[in-house]
Amino acid sequence: MLTTCTAPAAAPSVVARDISVPQPNILFIFSDDLSFRDLSAYGQRNYATPHLDALVRRSTRFTQAYTAAPECAPSRGCLLTGKHVGRGPIRINSSARGFEPLPAGSNTFAEKLQQAGYRTGVVGKWGVGYRGSTGEPLRQGFDYHFGYLSHYEAHSYFPLELFENEETLPLRGNDAFPLETLYAKKGTENKASFAEMYNASGKLEYLERPGATYAPDLMDQKAAAFIEENKDRPFFLFFTTNLPHGPSIVDDLRAFSTREEMDINSREWGAMVQRLDESVGRLIAQLKATGTYDNTVIVFASDNGYSMHNPKQDVAGEQYWPDDPWLLNKGPFLGGKFSVREGGMRVPFFVSMPGQLESRVVSTPVWLVDLYPTFVRLAGGEVPADLDGVALQPLLGGGAGTFPEERPFYFYKNNEQSVRKGAWFGWRAHPAAALEVYLPEEDQACAFDLAGVYPAVAAELSQYLDTVHQDHPWYWNPGERAEDYQAKIALAEKTGQIIPRYRPNRMARMPWERK
Incomplete structure (x- = not known):
């Protein structure tokens, strides 16, 4: 039986080192479409996420945390610029013109961290720019980028190419992967046929092909290399994985390899969350191996709410997002992705500060727009006055001042x-x-x-x-x-x-x- 920790009363002494550490490293792990009950520390009982659970046990957990928008691109755009979706540069996934990039002069938090002396890197799904646009990561405050550019490209775990700074990395071994068939899976009656993509041990047979590359493996390697290369200076790493965003596919079914009675989408989704947990374990192991763990703030969040099942209509014609009958991972909230009801906006969110050994729970409502001023304050920089977020330091157990609860x-x-x-x-x-x-x-x-x-x-x-x-x-x-x-x-x-x-x-x- 999995257990969840009981948080002690909030006490600044629990995280007494958070303000005294000058310019801590910052690792921000941003998951994609993660459901509220996908982690075992958040109530999932079909599988375990031990690395994330361990992180929760030494973190401040925000029980009423909201993202900035109910879909990928605006969630990222608002996060990076510190502005709400009604005045930020990215409002919806695409405008009447197409996929809008972050415009020049967006003044992202990454630029502020650069100015404070940080080495900044983003690994994974960028989602607010593309090659040659003003929204490219290296034009928005990042010194290093590896992964996908537009959110559209990140719909594949077997891409034909990825990007590293100004270079294109071809992945020709992925050319035979049947990506298009995955988009028909949800509407296919015979979903069992997709289970045949895995062998008797639950391994994805496609990966036995010479040159086949599962993108999350590359992301882990590049993130670890960034930490190694910058271990002797303050760094910010934005690890923005596309796990567990669909279309569902995974390298190994893990805990679900023998659960043949389950829908294949549910089995893959659960295994994708477990794969995300493994990435977190590898990142934390790399921090410890490089001697940077004790000087690193670790932040974890999801970009939007529940997305596993498409919305349907009830007898009154109202839309609802049905919970997955196997994983029961939606959470108690109404709505889901693409809806600005609670189900589309509420997300798991927790922060581990340097030296934090115990858990804390904060019920004050916060949103991810608050991370911009929080990161800048951690770096010792000057927080711009025109942001819609508020630095979270008073809620993290250190930092003077009160916190505005009625904003x-x-x-x-x-x-x-x-x-x-x-x-x-x-x-x-x-x-x-x-x-x-x-x-x-x-x-x-x-x-x-x-x-x-x-x-x-x-x-x-x-x-x-x-x-x-x-x-x-x-x-x-x-x-x-x-x-x-x-x-x-x-x-x-x-x-x-x-x-x-x-x-x-x-x-x-x-x-x-x-x-």
Whole structure:
């Protein structure tokens, strides 16, 4: 039986070294589409994640943590720029022009860390730029980059090529991998046929081909090399893995090699989370081997909420995201990825400070936009005044000052908007729709709309949503219609402003591109 730790009362002495360590190294592990109950420390019982569980036991765990957006690109864009999705440069995965890159002058936290003397690296899924664009990592404050560029490319664990700084790394041994078939898996009745991709021991048979490369293995190697090369100076490593984002495929089914009664998607997803856990174990082992572990802040989070199953409609026509019947990993929240309800926004999030030996639990609502000022303060830099986040040091057990618990967090996707402010969560499907008001601390599923009980709260949150969003000429803004957005696409085409996508040749043949 797996056990979870019981956190002691918060005490600054537990992490007394966090402020006294000058310019600690920072390792930020950013998972992709991880579900709230995917880790055994968060309630998963079908498999264990021992390395992440061990990290949780010596971390500050934020029980009410929100990402910045319910999908890949804006989540990363807001994180890097410290601005909410209603005024940040990346609003939705793509605009009427295409995949928007981070613009020049974005002033990312990586640039601030560079200015403070840090060596900065990003390994894995970048997702906010592509070759030749202003959003390339080396133009946004990173000294080193290895991995995917656009989030579109990161849909393959067997890519035809990856990128290292200004160079392209061909992976010709992956050319025979049947990537396109994976996209049909969820809608295929005979999913059992996909289990035949694994041998009797649960190993992926494709990896027996000469030259076949499973991308997460390369990511681990490059991340370890970055730590080794920078062990004698302050470094920031953004390890932004694409695990366990679909389409599901894994090198080894691990704990699920004999679970033939389960859906193959569930088996692969669980094994992908275990593979993520192995990456974390390797990174921590490398920190210890290089003597940098005791001087490193380790941050773990997911980029958005539950995504394992596509949304469906209930009898009343409302969308819902069904929990996986085997893994039960969704968590208690309403909604999921691409929705700004709790299920799309709530994520696992914990921080281990240098010298921290015990766990702490913080229930104050926070969001990942807070990481920009937190990182800059750790580096000893000056935090810009125009950020939407607040440094988390007072909640991490060290650092003077109080923490603002009543500040609002803004979220949107097309016409849907929501806000978390103090104890309250407000959501509306459209700017013209009535606002629903919930108390997530006592109603995690947001089943009881309290707008009629607290009309003043509903009015305050509605007023905030009416005024917080800054319209963008190319993204879908709240209140717009499908025809308005189509007009933007037409204008972009007419004026030659469609953004060319960089894609490996396999990506030019994805099913949704066939028209």
